[in-house]
Amino acid sequence: MTKNERIYLSSPHMSGEESLYIEKAFSENWIAPLGPNVDKFEKEIADYVGVGHAAAVSSGTAAIHLALELLGVKEGDIVFCSTLTFVASANPILYKKAKPIFIDSEPSSWNMSPDALEEAFSYASKKGKLPKAVIVVNLYGQSADLDPIKEICDKYDVPIIEDAAESLGATYKGRASGSIGKFGVFSFNGNKIITTSGGGMLVSDDEGLINRARFLSTQARDPAVHYQHTYMGYNYRMSNILAGIGRGQLKVLNNRVEARREVFSRYFKALSDIDGIKFMPEAIFGMSNRWLTALTVDQKKLGFTRSDIIHGLEVENIEARPVWKPLHLQPLFKGSKYFLHKGKDVSKELFQSGLCLPSGSNLTEEDQSRVIKILKKLIKK
Numbered sequence: 001m002t003k004n005e006r007i008y009l010s011s012p013h014m015s016g017e018e019s020l021y022i023e024k025a026f027s028e029n030w031i032a033p034l035g036p037n038v039d040k041f042e043k044e045i046a047d048y049v050g051v052g053h054a055a056a057v058s059s060g061t062a063a064i065h066l067a068l069e070l071l072g073v074k075e076g077d078i079v080f081c082s083t084l085t086f087v088a089s090a091n092p093i094l095y096k097k098a099k100p101i102f103i104d105s106e107p108s109s110w111n112m113s114p115d116a117l118e119e120a121f122s123y124a125s126k127k128g129k130l131p132k133a134v135i136v137v138n139l140y141g142q143s144a145d146l147d148p149i150k151e152i153c154d155k156y157d158v159p160i161i162e163d164a165a166e167s168l169g170a171t172y173k174g175r176a177s178g179s180i181g182k183f184g185v186f187s188f189n190g191n192k193i194i195t196t197s198g199g200g201m202l203v204s205d206d207e208g209l210i211n212r213a214r215f216l217s218t219q220a221r222d223p224a225v226h227y228q229h230t231y232m233g234y235n236y237r238m239s240n241i242l243a244g245i246g247r248g249q250l251k252v253l254n255n256r257v258e259a260r261r262e263v264f265s266r267y268f269k270a271l272s273d274i275d276g277i278k279f280m281p282e283a284i285f286g287m288s289n290r291w292l293t294a295l296t297v298d299q300k301k302l303g304f305t306r307s308d309i310i311h312g313l314e315v316e317n318i319e320a321r322p323v324w325k326p327l328h329l330q331p332l333f334k335g336s337k338y339f340l341h342k343g344k345d346v347s348k349e350l351f352q353s354g355l356c357l358p359s360g361s362n363l364t365e366e367d368q369s370r371v372i373k374i375l376k377k378l379i380k381k
């Protein structure tokens with residue numbers, strides 16, 4: 001590889017088996033948003049994560065939208081959501097004309113703070129308006145601390161939508177990430193640990209709800225020969241071709257987790273001694289898939305910011321990105337209520353100092369060494 005070839009943050013990594021499923025779909029003419037690959041991919045994901053049922057859809061965002069619909073979220077309702085996440089976690093709240101209330105992160109996992117959640121519930125309960133759902137995000141491949149979060153939600157009888165778009169293959173206390181909430185959501189976007197180019201999955205132990213998700217995602221067509229519709233539906237089903245890619249990818253998911261964890265370990269070995277650099281911790285309660293290696297940069301100690309590093313890498317044709325800008329700081333959600341972790345805006349601090357390094361399972365050791373060499377050079381300056 002020449003020096004200037006681009007190194008990406010997280011690019012698709014095919015196993016080679018995907019094309020076999022695609023060819024079979026072509027030879028049988030299953031070129032539709034239904035078919036054997038869709039049925040089997042659903043079953044294989046459900047088995048992998050240990051949940052009863054799964055509905056394959058066109059994106060993770062669609063899966064979150066369907067979950068909100070199935071929980072009866074309506075205009076004016078409240079939905080709690082982790083603030084430190086990609087906007088797709090909360091956009092479906094707006095599709096339903098509901099109101100998000102954002103919850104801060106805690107430092108040990110960078111995920112939803114149970115303390116902040118408890119405060120938000122106590123506020124909502126005093127106001128006499130509890131949320132219809134809590135969207136808990138498993139950031140950068142690491143599960144949130146779901147036991148205490150679930151205990152609080154159970155106390156108020158509010159269901160959890162586990163946004164596991166980034167955490168397929170990770171675990172929480174031995175259980176699969178995405179299997180703990182009332183609903184789990186996965187994304188197979190091109191940058192995820194496994195991909196179908198674009199796609200998502202909604203999982204749940206509730207067979208009735210997953211059947212309803214399939215119904216709603218195929219234009220809510222009533223079981224009649226003529227085209228009859230009683231409910232408003234969506235065109236959200238995954239295509240049989242893309243489900244074929246997913247089946248080929250799922251076979252190598254465990255290797256992909258291992259590879260991403262190795263990428264993390266190599267960065268950690270090379271950089272963790274530097275005073276002023278701190279890696280995203282792996283909380284004791286789980287195993288992260290290390291979808292992206294994230295770290296924070298202490299400007300006071302190092303004399304430069306995370307943006308300086310991102311720029312320095314970009315000059316060398318290496319893609320790095322800031323940690324997600326928290327949703328409570330987004331113009332889109334201006335005025336939304338937000339609950340801090342123990343009086344500290346943890347997510348804001350992580351955003352201001354955090355960045356993600358190239359982390360693909362197909363990142364070669366040689367390319368990673370190049371990234372590390374440049375990082376060390378930038379840090380020495």
Ligand SMILES: Cc1ncc(COP(=O)(O)O)c(C=O)c1O
Pocket residue numbers: 058059060061062085086088089137163165166186187188189198199200
């Ligand atoms: C945390 C999180 N939630 C939801 C999504 C939405 O998934 P999709 O892009 O498949 O709609 C993504 C990724 O894109 C994500 O990172």
